[in-house]
Amino acid sequence: MLSRTADHLFWMARYTERAENTARMLDVNVQTSMLPQSDENNAHGWRAMLGISELQAAYDAKHNTLEAREVIDFMVRDPDNSSSIVACLTEARENARAVRGTLTTEVWEIQNQTWLDMQKRLDSDLLEDDPSKFFEWVKFRSHLSRGVTVGTMLRDEAVHFIRLGTFLERADNTARILDVKFHGGGAEATRSEAMSQHDFYYWGALLRSVSGFEIYRKVYRDVITPARIAELLMLRGDMPRSLLACMDEVVQNLAEVRNDVSADTERLAGRLRAALQFSHIDDILEAGLHETLTRFLADINQLGDRVSRDFLVPLAA
């Protein structure tokens, strides 16, 4: 497969996944802001949201206040925000368009239709009237895009690069959500102290943002504690959005596309997975969750660069 083709497939998947994760985080904030809580807490939620995406500065440059409406608008469609949902879905579609011949008709049509519908939805008042409905739609389109990929495409390199993109992006996003919620939530290194009512909703929201609330109940059948949340989202291989689950997929797909120069990249991915697979959450909390996640994010970033160099934009031979 052409390197450029693989590159477009990889980024098509990454942008789709990023749009979904942004929608998830925004939706959870909209939900929690409906709970009785102080303005300060409420503002804190939105600030954390901007922090996750490293967009606090870009937002402050344009806004003096921290209003839900403004943050949502900024994260969804501000033309100056290159990580907005609109920008991500547009990029996903542009990347798909560049390789439409490699995609099945169904995969291409989902990407194209999403982009067309997005414009229609944003022309209406939907985002103002019922933002959750819009976020639901973004998630749904992402599900559809993944499903149609698995359901219609030949399991060849194309699919492996798409999956690589999806899971590298998801690993990055899950780590960010965790980091910001722990680091910024005033709950650093919390283990099992009893929860206030506010805390319960706070951590519940975090779980919901990764579709993990019901899974948590099923897995632990116990009260919600931050330590277990960290364990669930980092170390449980059966939790589809956990770091370990993402790294499992990354390692598998990397092996499928192996070439003459990718051995070091595979080694890095394998090391990251092993670290998650054989860790105990108590040790991680002991060593510092924030430090661990910061290191993980740096490694994931490096892994992305290496995938690019080995497969997607190789230097001239």
Add this chain to the structure above:
Amino acid sequence: MAKFFNEMTADGLAHHASAEVREHYREFCGWLQRQSAETIERKRAEADLTFRRVGITFAVYGDDAGTERLIPFDTIPRIIPAAEWKKMETGLIQRVKALNMFIHDIYHDQNIVKAGLIPAEQIYKNAQYRPEMQGINVASDIYAHIAGVDIVRAGAGEFYVLEDNLRVPSGVSYMLEDRKMMMRLFPELFARNKIAPVDHYPDLLLDNLRSVAPMGINDPTVVVMTPGMYNSAYFEHAFLAQQMGVELVEGKDLFVSDNTVFMRTTRGPKRVDVIYRRLDDDFLDPLAFRPDSSLGVPGLLSVYRAGRVTLANAIGTGVADDKSIYPFVPDMIKFYLSEEPVLNNVPTYQCRKKEDLAYTLAHLEELVVKEVHGAGGYGMLVGPASTKAQIEDFRQRLLAKPDGYIAQPTLALSACPTYVENGIAPRHIDLRPFVLSGKTISMVPGGLTRVALQEGSLVVNSSQGGGTKDTWILER
């Protein structure tokens, strides 16, 4: 406007008037009369929606409003009886054969110039003449592997070749998509009429491209090369690559090493043997042509000249499809093939000649004036449809650079019934068959019918708001 030929009734009246419907349209006409307006409207909306969702679009340059637009599709087909097509096909094969021989001759012995049939300066002063190609041998001596020859039918029903597109003719994807759409919307029509299929075009094209691989390559790797996704015909490039099952590459995907062209793949470099390139000569190789082009491949020309890669079409074919060379094509046919041309040329005034220029200037309001290097309906004057100011503007341009223009009588292009805002009305059409040359010359029956949707308009180019129709060659 002069009286024009109506494809359905053979006269200038709308089809519902008393005029006799031509035999090959009768079955369709009867069917059309049985359809309710609602059915037709619903089908048209369905076609629109499908084209939009599938993303069958093209870009219009200089138009901010929509970088991607749908090409309007009309649901009334243009129907050609077998006998008419047979003649066209014979004429096309003859013409394209002669054109390929001409290009070979120009880049080798130039017998046609020595014979005094074409003035030497018409070749050397032509911007499309590529000295880099002089004395270079190409596989099977074929230069124009894919030709899109525009044919129109004038007042009394006779066919004319309007231009030979020998560089990177486009539109074949619309021919294929229009047929697919018609079969989807009106399957019953295909059961009733014996319509020659066209869907095998990509197979013919791939066969043709493989047949012109460099010597000694048994299983050639073919690629389609595009300037990129912002090119107006990008959809077509992607479509053809997908249909042929070959890679769609951009310049940056290719590189030259060891006098060989390679593409960068996820598993390392892979050799490329045949490049169906959809960008102009100027952009192919920044080392040889435009140094500012980032679309091409540095060093490509030297590999090409060494005969180690095939470009389709060849470099320098523009010397034969230029409007200043066009008037000489009938002579070429006689010279190379010793045959009489089957298809007519439109009478052409060459403004580089004093007497032709004088005539043109005196008759601007009734002539069509074209830039010799123009294409796509840009930079032309349609006298009868222009304002005084536009005509005066062109007069100045002509006087400033007479050898940059030719003029032709305004042909009353034939018309075909077409859906317009208030019902069905005749609109002017042309036809672009796609002729493939390799070891043999082949084509699928018919081609792309383009239609000028504005009443009275003669400009069918999609870049100027033209639409398309499915083209039926009826097998009898």
